[in-house]
Amino acid sequence: MSAPKYLRNCWYVAAWPNEIGDTPLMRKILGEPLVFFRDGDxxxxxxxxxxxHRKAPLSSGAVEEGGIACGYHGIRFDRNGRCVHVPGEVGYGTNFAVRAYEVREMHGFVFIWMGEAEKADAVLIPDFSENEKPGWAAVRDTLLVNCDYQLLVDNLLDLTHVVFVHKTTLGGSNVTDTPLEVSVDGDVVRAHRFMHNVDTAPIYKAARGYNGKIDRWQIFEWRAPSYIKLTLGARETGTDVPVGTPTHRVLNALTPETETTTHYFWSTARDWALDDPKIDAIYFNMTVEAFNEDKAIVEQQQDYISGDESGAPLIAFNFDRAGQLARRILRGKIEEEAEAMQPRARAG
Structure with missing residues (x-):
């Protein structure tokens, strides 16, 4: 029996709220096809x-009377998965149902709990409130990336690559020369890199008008299974903006579609120029450009990993430490969850 690939008793981002309405939305998560809709309320x-009934996709049907009717025979289920109507049939039984999942709409995201429903606790949803709280403005989008989600975690926790991959957006001098300080707080991986008197990056030049030397910081926070909050900031060298002040925050939610494809939900939020569409456009366009550059790299990486029959492991350097720690913590959580499920499997 192969080792489990995913952590299930946790929240994943499933969609943006405006994606879900009175038309069924099909989305595959952890290899499982799901359908999302809004009921009458x-x-x-x-x-x-x-x-x-016949394993046909419910998403091929329509939302009717607060439930969803299968597009094959019109069998309708309510939001809790209970069958409430079979055309031309009576007495079809109360056990005829489809699995329903716990969902929460918070922080401008839709979260889904893929594990045991009784363990779903909204307290476990990560604090991505900058995406919609007053005093912040955000731009956002989704990418479908053809790679294992953990390759994207590695990518986001190792920003030394910005010098080489993102030369026209996020790159700048002295990133590779400045060590990444990494620590673990329980199950949370934190890291930071502070750079002083370095060349500005294109994104700070475009958004903030910085053209000379800057002080720059990158602050990372990873939480299982695949949430990464990046606090990125800069000040003109010689000014007194406190180190660590966010110029912007990037909220990253990496939701596995399958073992080699990932739904990448991102939001770039700032607490200045809240009503400036030009700044919105700068952040949106430069983030899209940068993340498409990442997409190209990691998809090629996945292709080469999948085609490598040698079985040789990935090599880790010092700048990979945050990603390695995140992988280790996640692997431990997945193994712990699998062990807890074994008594139930034997009992069943």
Whole structure:
């Protein structure tokens, strides 16, 4: 039996709220096809997309009377997965149902709990409140990236690559020469890099008008299974902006679609120029450009990993330490979860 690939008793970002309405949305998460819709009261429902009658996709049907009707035979299920109507049939039984998942709409995201429903606790949702709270403005988007989600975690926790991959957006001098300080706080990986009197990066030149030397910082926070909050900032060298003050924050949620494809939900938020569409455009366009550059690299990386029959492991250097620690913590959590499920499997 192969080792489990995913952590299930946790929240994953499933969608943006405006993606879900009275038209079914199909999305595969952790290899499982799901259908999302809003019921008659506007509440989000998430069900397995397989109609238990003939395994046809519920998402091929329509939202009707607050539930979803299968597009094959019109069998309708409510937001809790209970069958409430079979055309032309009576007495079809109360056990005829489809699995429903816990969902929460918070911080401008839709989160789904893929594990045991009784363990779903909204307290475990990461604090990504900058995406929608007063005093912040955000631009956001989604990428479908053809790689293992952990390769994207590695990428985001190792920003030395910005010098080589993001020359027209995020790059700048002295990034590779400045050590990344890494620490672990329980199950959270934190890291930071502070650079002094360095050349400005294109994004700070475009958004803030910095053209001379700057002091620059990168602050990282990773939480399982795949949430990364980046606090990125800069000041003109010689000014007194406190080190660590965010110029912007990048909220990254990496949700596995399959073992080799990932839904990448991102938001870039700032607490200045809140109503300036020009700044919105700068951040959106430069972030999209940078993340498409990452997408190209990691997809090629995945292709080469998948085609490497040698079985040789990935090599880690000092600047990979945050990513390695995140992998180790996640692996421990997955193994712990699998061990806890073994008694139930034997009992069943």
């Amino acid at each position: 506007g509440r989000i429902a998430a069900l397995s997309d397989r109609c238990p």
